[in-house]
Amino acid sequence: MNFEPWHIWATVALLLLIAEIFAPTLILGCLAVGAVGGLIGDLLGLGWQYNSLIASATSILSLIFLRPMAMQHWFSGSGTKTGVEAIIGRVAELSTDVDVSSGSCRCKVDGDDWKAIIDTSNLTREVKKGSKVEIIAVNSAVVTVRPI
8 A cells, every 4th residue: 555645644634633622722733734734735746844844834833823813712711601600690689688787688599599698888778678689799608799
């Protein structure tokens, strides 16, 4: 069986892309881009020295330019929030009156009853049971709320 250099470049690129699935750092993907550069160099009829040089240059350029853009786009952390982080910013309804001495009360969010502390930094009116509040923080099993 006779292999041409472009077969090897294509195989290396494919193996690197498969390995990228198991180690999603985008480094192996950038090396695969370099292997594709070597493949293109070979298809243009250049010698192995130039193919290696093109593969190295495209790998380095993709590490410098392509990887940061892809990391920012795919791994920015702007995905769906889960757990207690998901209730921050949500609107809740007070299920008890606010204790004026401690600022504590209880509120309901999606049917769950939470112990709450009301943020009194800019409190301008009395807050009673049934008032709408916004959850601004979660500390353990206690939410911090402010009136809307």
